[in-house]
Amino acid sequence: MSERSTSVGLSTGGRSYLNETEAAVLLNLSKRTLQGWRLRGEGPKFQKFGRSVRYATATIKAWLEQCERTSTSASGPPDPWGIPNPNARSEFREEQQS
Numbered sequence: 766m767s768e769r770s771t772s773v774g775l776s777t778g779g780r781s782y783l784n785e786t787e788a789a790v791l792l793n794l795s796k797r798t799l800q801g802w803r804l805r806g807e808g809p810k811f812q813k814f815g816r817s818v819r820y821a822t823a824t825i826k827a828w829l830e831q832c833e834r835t836s837t838s839a840s841g842p843p844d845p846w847g848i849p850n851p852n853a854r855s856e857f858r859e860e861q862q863s
Contacts, residue, residue: 782812782819791825 788809789796802808803818809828812819 781822783822783825785818785820788820788825792829 783791785796785799789799792799799808803811809820809825811824812821
């Protein structure tokens, strides 16, 4: 019998990467949600290696930290990718424009 590796993802140059399925499991989301986010420029940043999509574990961790809120009414900071949020409170929109 051969032993299967139990490690998750790929490690290259000191960075660990997850494929789409592994990232979806980690985030407790469907693959289709991640695909939709990529299409709309939302969600965690990703990298393409040929046709393969990979998510750096450090990038996912940073994205999760940006998603933290202390209240359900908090709109949060401006989008980290620079896309204005029309629903953001006015002080956040003003910060983006300066």
